[in-house]
Amino acid sequence: MKLLAAFSLLVSSKLTLATFPSCRCVYGDKCWPSATQFTQLESKLSQPLIYPRPSGAVCYPTSNPSGNCSGLVDTWTDGNWRADQPGAMEAPNFETYAFKNGTIDACYANVTLGVPCGQGSVPVIGVDARGVADIQAAVQFAVKYDVRLVVKNTGHDYLGRSAARGAFVVWTHNMKNITYNASFVPQGAPSHETYNAITLGAGVQWHEAYAAANAQGRIMVGGASAGGSVGAAGGWVLGGGHSALSPTYGLGVDNVVEMTVVLSTGEYLTVNSHQHPDLFWAMRGGGGGTYGILTSVTYRTYPSLPVQAALFSANATNPTVMNTLMTELMRIHPALSDAGWSGYGSASNSSLFFAYMKPNGTVAQLNESFHSFVVFAQNLTSQGLSIVTKPVYEDTWYEFYSTYLSGGVENGGNTMLGSRLIPRETLEKNSKELTNILLPINLSWNFVAGGKVSKIDPNSAGVNPAWRKAIIHLTFGIAWPFGASSQEIDGMIDILKAKEKALRDLTPESGAYFNEASLYEENWQYTFFGTHYPALKAIKDKYDPHGLFVVAEGVGSEDWDSDLNCRKWW
Template sequence: MFILAPLLTIALGLASVSSRPTNNCRCTFGSACWPSDSDFQALASKISQPLLHPIPPATPCYDSAAGNCTQVQTEWHDGVWRSDQPGAAQNTNWETYTFPNGTIEACYLGTSLGFPCQQGNVPIIGIDARTLADVQEAVNFAGNHNLRLVIKNTGHDYLGRSSGRGSFLLWTHHMKNITFLDSFSPTGATDSVTYNNVFTLGAGVQWFEAYEAAKERNVLIVGGFSLRGSVGAAGGWLAGGGHSALAPNYGLGVDNVLEMEIVTADGNLVVANSYQNQDLFWALRGGGGGTWGVVTSVTYKTHPPTPFSGAFLTVDSTNPNSTQTLLEEIIRLTSSLVDQGYGGYVSGSTDHLQLILLSPNVTVNQTQATFSPLFESAASQPGLSSQNETDAFPDLWTIYNLIWNNTDGNVGNPVEISSWLLPKDVVETGDPKNLAEELLKTASFEYNFVTGGQVSRVDSESTGLNPVWRNSLVYTAVVSTWQEGANETQIDAVRQRFIQDMKIIEGLAPGSGAYLNEASRYEFDWKKSFFGSHYDQLLNIKQKYDPNSLFLVYEGIGSDGWDADLICRV
């Protein structure tokens, strides 16, 4: 049985030698260079909270002194609960660590599997940042000791960028300040540049909290949609572009930001907007999270509140040909629906399809007229069992509570995902039959309405976001998972199928790109796929603000000069 080590042993390590490594390798737990007890005690005296000692979230099921196993079992698939655990990732494969020989170190919820509970890929020690000073102390400490630094808010990351074996964790999750300003002028702008009704959100604010605050102020804010709204509003979601069901009408997350505050590698607070530090502001909007520094706050513009109408369709199928016929119809309707302002999500496989599409300022009667032919087709196709509905909603808050405020999400499981953007011409003038047929060859796919419309009206050079977003009409994705406790051979079999599915969706639009927040470590050319023609410019900005690469993430700007664990330069 796993015995929870004393906190000081876990946190401070056994080494008392404080010699520093060369800059060729980061210092990790267990190395002779690991900070001494006195180093950590000095750090603890400078911060507002006790040092963190993250443990894998299933640990209480192996050692009752670590917590309540029943609660862990009950909350395991709740994204908000997982975001509250400093040692948890939303998807459990990023809590585990696989050695070169294929051995997996993990702490599984299923105690009957017979594996010991071990630290895996969970950082060993860190700071629970509540203040700007906490963030600065963490950055300075990591830099001075050349530590492998991991920044985490909610743990929503399909590339495992918020975990790291033997690393030092900066947890921004409790930086929850929300400020509403009736009038806002960006720092450095003239007095004539003002915006009404803006929100400044702290680094740890999640979308369910931001949506509630927007409801109280009677405004609309463009955000992400996930079960329980557990995704962070000021972190990786935004840095990767920030797609949303609202994007066809209001633009992506990066199109709605007015100002950002960030602690850079030198420990200084920098304000970035269109009037100062413009290069950094450009990079922060699409250049990827965890790469430029520690974002401590983001100021978003808002929009007037509006009613919505929505169309919902769920289909179960015993006839793959009928599934394909229905998907073809959705593809044919795509351009028209985006033009009408509909945004949302379509997902499925050969035996199931689900559609959720929303539009502001469209009556339910108009939505009914628009979708009736599709609904009738679904009802008439042989082998399809369908349910459909159109509804009116007074505001976004009502939609969120009805559809996404659900505790049982696709978290607490091992998940890998890969995405691909389909340009307008592929969807509008391509062959819907071929597109549907190819998507249905995958194990599970998404065909999402989170681009086009207003997204396409924004200058592709105005942000660091991959320019292919501005000419895309649809976001596609494929997903894979496996059973907890699977060995490396079993996981690799799933992964090989997943890679084949990646090839399928990327083959639909060769030369396009991916959404770097919902992407794979097996991307074939990640620099081009994630950043497109902006990579070199982003790299120059990276070298300016972080010359020693303190902030490194998997498949992030400049990471190609480091090994697979981001420990040593190659």
């Protein structure tokens, strides 16, 4: 009877199947805009339309008559080169597309695999945005023709949010304006509310932002990556934004003074604590590609400081010895956090490394904090452990960053991450269990919470409240060779899921960092956003009435199918 009543209601309301939301238009559909319609869009833009190709396409004669990709080998793992290509992702597995039957559409740089170069999940056409008007024109076009839209800055994304098969892309990478203002007043704020601040366009990367701040004798809370290639005013801050300076000054979102954004309605808003405070709250940690297209961010800056650092590395042939050392290191992190240290580390069954720093620190403070751990490690040398310790002092944080935090390789391999925010209590009471879960696989950790991060009101921004109880953000991952089958990849994903479950069981009330996490988290709404999710969803619905901005496991994505192209109505 209830079903009949519901059907009668549909009929009496004159509703038909056409009333229900349809699927977004993607390339190849009959509804895809015509060449003429794209030409009309192009006439409104400052730049020609772009036609992105996968990063390996240069190796194929159809895209390069010489078919010579020797130069590509030299740049393949360069994050800044990848950011400069509208179709390249940091992890090229997100350039591929897996069909339900297990076949994979991809463009591998290794031509000896004998696989044709396909478009995969790389958007087929888009806008090279250089200003707000370009973005507004792109958004209005996407709404008018109901096309699948994605937003891409640098493509440094472990959830594949910068790509979608057959989509239309807004590429913000070339919005490079940087403005420093020692007495910045947010729009709508009283004149006495001033900040020593720097405003970054959406395409500015951290190496550019740090250099600009350093030129003013200032520092700012920002990310660490090879070459500083991660975007400073995009997904990094929209997801929360962690930094080696976070324990001193807070997360990236805690240092945002103002943002500007284009909504799906085409409106251009300036948001801060005085104007549209609900949207300002949501965009500080509620996830990128969700509420609108970010066009600029204004951050607080701080006076430049010297840095005392401790570099430590260890190697062991016996996994049990490394387990013992790692357990002790995890155990002492609460004390290190209280003493003002932060930084990054990595470990496996046979090796361990960390680079920890303390702004305005001294050698005496370094010795006080690390002496007992070094003695602990020295006592294991009789069991085959070898260690190297190195104290480092730099006159400025910028010098420390440039020397120790911006080197290495920025991916270029098929990678998926899992992560967990590890609370103080777990480190104090369950460091052994934590090590047992993690050490059999290669892992990294970001010692970027605690300190100031833990002292800020969890409800002051939309970022996951689990950050406020954490000290460490752990990451672990899987990788596979180019040309691997869907079955092989699924086997690796099962390993990732098992580690995620073990960490959830150990830290059931914690969560994960949305920007460096897995597509396979259970209850992702809570895992990534915690108790803030209902409020974030309401704000999303308010400011994106067209439902234009949809990303994997982003706020509101549960309303869409697995490809994020068709709305669910049941």
